[in-house]
Amino acid sequence: MPALDNFKKAYSIEDLHKTYNDSVILSHATGIDNLTHKKFWPILNDQLEIISRKTIKGNYKFTKYKLKLISKGRNKSPREISIPTIRDRLALKSLCNFLFEVYQDDLSFELPQFMVRRAKEHIESGNFTGFIKLDVQNFYPSIDHTTLLKKLRKRTRSKLILNFIERAISTPTVAEPAEAGHIETRGVPQGLSISNVLAAIYLSSIDKKYQNRSDLQYFRYVDDVFIVCKFEEISTISNRIIKDFEHLQLNVHTPTPHGSKSVSGRIYDPFDYLGYHFSHNMVTAREGSIKKLKESLISIFSAYKYSKNQNVKFLQWRLNLRITGCVFKNKGKGWLFFFSEINDDSLLHNLDRHVQSLISRFNVPITPKKFVRTFFELKHHRYTNNYIPNYDTYTIPQMTQVLSEYFGRDTSKLLPEQIEYEFNKRINKQAKELLVDIQNFGGSG
Numbered sequence: 001m002p003a004l005d006n007f008k009k010a011y012s013i014e015d016l017h018k019t020y021n022d023s024v025i026l027s028h029a030t031g032i033d034n035l036t037h038k039k040f041w042p043i044l045n046d047q048l049e050i051i052s053r054k055t056i057k058g059n060y061k062f063t064k065y066k067l068k069l070i071s072k073g074r075n076k077s078p079r080e081i082s083i084p085t086i087r088d089r090l091a092l093k094s095l096c097n098f099l100f101e102v103y104q105d106d107l108s109f110e111l112p113q114f115m116v117r118r119a120k121e122h123i124e125s126g127n128f129t130g131f132i133k134l135d136v137q138n139f140y141p142s143i144d145h146t147t148l149l150k151k152l153r154k155r156t157r158s159k160l161i162l163n164f165i166e167r168a169i170s171t172p173t174v175a176e177p178a179e180a181g182h183i184e185t186r187g188v189p190q191g192l193s194i195s196n197v198l199a200a201i202y203l204s205s206i207d208k209k210y211q212n213r214s215d216l217q218y219f220r221y222v223d224d225v226f227i228v229c230k231f232e233e234i235s236t237i238s239n240r241i242i243k244d245f246e247h248l249q250l251n252v253h254t255p256t257p258h259g260s261k262s263v264s265g266r267i268y269d270p271f272d273y274l275g276y277h278f279s280h281n282m283v284t285a286r287e288g289s290i291k292k293l294k295e296s297l298i299s300i301f302s303a304y305k306y307s308k309n310q311n312v313k314f315l316q317w318r319l320n321l322r323i324t325g326c327v328f329k330n331k332g333k334g335w336l337f338f339f340s341e342i343n344d345d346s347l348l349h350n351l352d353r354h355v356q357s358l359i360s361r362f363n364v365p366i367t368p369k370k371f372v373r374t375f376f377e378l379k380h381h382r383y384t385n386n387y388i389p390n391y392d393t394y395t396i397p398q399m400t401q402v403l404s405e406y407f408g409r410d411t412s413k414l415l416p417e418q419i420e421y422e423f424n425k426r427i428n429k430q431a432k433e434l435l436v437d438i439q440n441f442g443g444s445g
Contacts, residue, residue, distance in 0.1 A: 003102050003156035010098040011055045016048045016090060023093050023193075024086065025421075026428040031085030032066040032177050040086045047087050055091065058160045062088050062171040064181055065189055082173040082189035089193070092168060096193040099201070102155050106204045107197065108211070108220075112274040115219050116341045119273070120283060122217045122228050128267055130231030132238055135261040137251045139223035140195065141187040144249045145169065148188075148202050168194060196222065206244050225252075226273050234264045276341065284344035293335050294354055296433075297322060301362045314406045316366040321430055323355070324374045327390040332382075333431045336371065340378050348372045391427050399423035 001009075009015060030036055040047065054060035065082035072079055084092060100107070122128060136142075148169075149162055156162070169188050172181025188198050199222065200207075210218035216229035216237060229237055234255070242252045253262035263271055270279040277286045285293075300322060304315040325334015351371040359366060369387065377385040394402070396416050403409040403419065407426055411419050 003161065004158045006102055007098055007156075007158070007161050008056055010094045011052050011091075013048050013052050016051055016094060019094050019097065020044070020048070020090050024090050026424055027086075027089060028425075028429070029068075029083050030066075031083050031088065032064050032174065033085050035086055037086065047090075051087060051091050051094075055164060056160075058163060060091065060164065060167075062091070062167055064177075064179075065171055065173040065192075067173050067175045068191070079190065080173065081191035083191060093193045095165065095168065096197055099194065099197045103197070103201055103204075106155070107200045108204075108207050109196075109200065110221075112221055113338055113340050115221055116274055116276050116283075119217070119219055119226060119228065120341060123267055123278070124281070128217070128228040128230065130229055130234045130264065131267055131269075131271065132225075132227040132229065132234055132241075132255055132264045133262060133271060133273060134225040134227075134238070134241065134255060135253045136223035136225075136245065137253060137261075139250065140190050140199065142250050143186070143188045143199065143202055145185055147248060148198060151201055151204070165194075165198075168192070169198070199223075202248065206241070206248070209244070210241065221274055224274065228267065231266055238264065275338065282344060284342050284347055285339045289335075289339070290347065290351075293351070297355060297358060301358050301364070304364070305362060309408075311406070311408070312364060312366060315364060316368055317402075317406045318430070319355070319366070320369045321389070322434065323369050323371055324388045325434055326388060326427075326431065327392055328427055328431045330392060334434045336374050336378055340375070345372075348375050391423075394423070396420065402426075 010019075025037060028037075051060065063085045065084050065088075068081040068083055069078040070081055123131075145166065149166060152162060152165065170184045171189075172184065173189055174181040188195050203220065207218075207220060210216070210227070215233070216227050219226040225241070227237060227241075238255050242254070245252045253259065255262035255264040257263070257265050257269075265271065268280050270277065272278070272286050275286050275289050277284050297319070300315065300318050304310055304312075322335070325332060325337045327333070348371045355368060355371075359368075373387060377387045396419055399419050399422075400411050403411050403423055403426070409422060411422070414422065
């Protein structure tokens with residue numbers, strides 16, 4: 001199907017409605033208009049018609065994005081996140097779906113843990129003696145619109161589509177509704193559903209060039225690049241790839257043996273990548289990731305201690321969820337899902353001891369699940385175990401039980417579809433909390 005036909009289909013009312021129910025309805029963030037889903041539902045059909053009509057006619061305009069600052073730690077500038085309105089979020093998600101479909105042959109997306117698995121295999125193969133880890137400076141804000149649109153034209157020359165994308169990435173991000181902002185000519189706003197796919201399209205030429213090399217193995221996750229190669233070729237390869245990024249108007253930190261951003265060395269020198277720590281044959285989680293998980297476990301007990309209604313069942317349910325993670329919306333979510341490629345048994349036992357110490361400290365009568373057992377199930381029975389909850393398979397009675405027993409929600413007057421929504425809304429919130437433990441793992445600037 002031609003790109004323009006795909007685009008128009010993505011913005012048909014039928015497809016927009018499906019996208020809203022599949023991907024947007026559970027998002028709780030509000031844009032600059034502070035409109036919630038509760039207020040959006042009564043006007044949903046009208047909004048779908050507006051998005052469809054204006055997008056296909058070429059005169060859809062995005063509302064200014066709301067600025068949200070995310071801390072990256074001490075002495076680091078916060079990450080700027082752009083939050084669209086619900087209507088724009090739906091328009092952007094539909095654009096994201098379209099881009100994935102039309103540009104899929106140009107893209108290479110892989111979960112970080114699977115990338116780490118392949119990297120481990122090549123490190124252990126004995127075929128390589130050195131590594132390079134490169135960090136792109138200020139990646140998203142540095143993406144050049146003219147260069148990006150030139151790359152997009154390789155799959156479509158439709159001015160309707162290209163102008164729509166350009167409007168999406170040039171819309172200002174502001175802190176206050178009254179703030180005018182200015183039209184951006186550089187950078188892709190972070191936090192939009194289209195951000196990662198546009199970034200991947202922008203770097204696709206570099207990915208293809210180095211993925212096809214036989215003398216090295218190339219891995220890239222967003223702006224973190226990792227290469228295993230011959231130790232003596234580190235300088236030559238680094239200089240070449242840095243120049244390739246410069247051609248895209250992107251600056252890369254020069255790698256040094258003890259660099260804080262980009263680093264290079266011998267294959268068995270200790271280094272961090274995607275939240276993992278590599279040291280000789282040991283692969284474990286980075287210290288900061290472990291600390292963040294332990295702090296989140298403490299916060300669960302503290303929330304129970306200071307809650308008005310100390311629900312022990314809810315405490316154990318939340319704790320188990322933090323330990324095992326879950327499957328939700330066809331994705332594995334949680335700390336061990338992310339760190340499923342570690343081979344550090346001592347860390348798992350340490351985490352289980354930490355949980356037991358918290359049980360004693362807060363004096364609560366619970367017997368939670370184990371990190372050790374969860375890891376075993378993930379490695380050996382990932383898709384067949386009953387230990388890690390798969391919320392995608394829950395029936396209405398099971399959803400009702402969770403809402404009643406753990407959240408104190410009376411469902412007696414709710415229709416099945418309302419029960420499903422209330423259940424998914426709460427699980428979605430808990431699943432987002434699971435991701436907090438592993439965010440900012442790249443440490444990139």
